[in-house]
Amino acid sequence: MKRSPLARLWPNATALVLFAGFAFPVYWMFCTALKPTSDIVSEDPVWFPAAATFEHFGTAVGAEHFWTLVGNSLTVTVSAVALSLVIALLASFALARLRFRGRRGFLVTFMIAQMAPWEVMVIAIYLLVRDGDMLNSLLPLTLFYMVMVLPFTVLTLRSYIAAVPRELEESAMVDGCTRTQAFTKVIFPLLAPGLMATSLFGFITAWNEFPLVLILNKDAGAQTLPLWLSSFQTNFGDDWGATMAAASLFAVPILLLFLFLQRKAVGGLTSGAVKG
Numbered sequence: 001m002k003r004s005p006l007a008r009l010w011p012n013a014t015a016l017v018l019f020a021g022f023a024f025p026v027y028w029m030f031c032t033a034l035k036p037t038s039d040i041v042s043e044d045p046v047w048f049p050a051a052a053t054f055e056h057f058g059t060a061v062g063a064e065h066f067w068t069l070v071g072n073s074l075t076v077t078v079s080a081v082a083l084s085l086v087i088a089l090l091a092s093f094a095l096a097r098l099r100f101r102g103r104r105g106f107l108v109t110f111m112i113a114q115m116a117p118w119e120v121m122v123i124a125i126y127l128l129v130r131d132g133d134m135l136n137s138l139l140p141l142t143l144f145y146m147v148m149v150l151p152f153t154v155l156t157l158r159s160y161i162a163a164v165p166r167e168l169e170e171s172a173m174v175d176g177c178t179r180t181q182a183f184t185k186v187i188f189p190l191l192a193p194g195l196m197a198t199s200l201f202g203f204i205t206a207w208n209e210f211p212l213v214l215i216l217n218k219d220a221g222a223q224t225l226p227l228w229l230s231s232f233q234t235n236f237g238d239d240w241g242a243t244m245a246a247a248s249l250f251a252v253p254i255l256l257l258f259l260f261l262q263r264k265a266v267g268g269l270t271s272g273a274v275k276g
Contacts, residue, residue, distance in 0.1 A: 029251070032244040033057065040241050056241035060249060063231065063242075065220050073207060073224040076138050080145035081202040084153045085195065087146075092157035093183060097166075107155075114151035118144075119211065126215055136219040144212060149202035160194035161187060196261045204254055225250055 032040060036053050039046040060066070094100075095107060129140045164187050172182040210226040217223050229250060232242040 026251075029244050030248050032240060033248045035241065037241055056239075056245035057249070059239070059242040060232070060246040063228065063246075065223075066228065068221055069223060069225050069228050072138060072222065076141045076145060076224060077203055077206040079142045080149065080206045081199055083142070083146045084150045084202055085199065088150060088153035088157050088198070089188075089191075091154045092161055093187070095154070095158045096161035097169075107158075110151045110154055114155065118148055122211065122215060125212070129216055136217050136222040138222065140216055141213055141224070145202075145206040145209060148209075149198075149205050152201055153198040156198050157191065157194050160191055164190055200257060200261050203257060207254060 031047075031049060033056050034052040034054070035046060035049040036051065036055075039049055095103065125140075125144060129135055129137075132140075134140050168186050169179075169182045172186045173179065177185065208226060209224075213224050213227060229243065229246050232239040232246060
């Protein structure tokens with residue numbers, strides 16, 4: 001039975017309103033970054049800058065330690081995601097394919113770790129890092145970010161591996177493959193959507209993390225980009241133009257990664273949520 005045009009209009013109109021609500025802060029951030037200072041401090045909001053300027057981007061890029069912080073953020077984020085994927089692949093394969101005592105308890109532990117707020121452990125984390133003489137180091141950040149994204153990665157990949165028919169793996173082993181070869185040649189190529197989804201989640205989590213680096217890394221050269229966003233102040237208050245330019249630069253890697261992985265990432269998240 002065909003739906004009336006009015007019945008089709010409401011879902012589309014609702015979707016457009018929601019899209020506008022989510023997209024407006026992003027637009028305002030980029031718009032403010034391109035406005036001259038006079039438009040930013042104007043009492044009347046300037047919705048469209050008459051003359052765009054890149055002065056604020058120059059201020060942001062020219063900030064002290066900028067390129068060092070970019071390197072720190074990329075190093076910590078990529079390392080944490082890579083470590084979590086390697087560990088999660090092994091753990092999720094064991095949970096999906098092997099039967100061993102304590103398997104259900106292991107799964108419950110991961111679920112609890114996923115739900116529990118890590119902020120309750122900040123004091124313990126600080127004392128552990130301080131006693132290990134690792135303050136102002138990127139290694140603790142990398143390890144803790146890896147731990148933060150590991151439960152989600154394991155649970156998602158476990159569901160994805162469970163959805164792969166066992167017959168494919170068994171056929172490969174009948175043809176002479178070992179269990180490791182069957183995993184690398186048969187199962188692993190089918191995990192691309194799940195790997196992309198978990199990689200995207202891990203990248204966003206580690207890239208945006210703020211409180212932990214604020215507590216552990218007081219040295220300006222050992223910090224990451226989220227702290228850099230709060231550094232644009234003058235004698236007259238916050239430099240909103242430079243702050244919005246910095247936020248725009250900070251968001252670009254995530255936007256590019258999401259656009260690149262969007263189709264497979266959404267499919268991977270959906271599969272991991274409903275299969276297994």
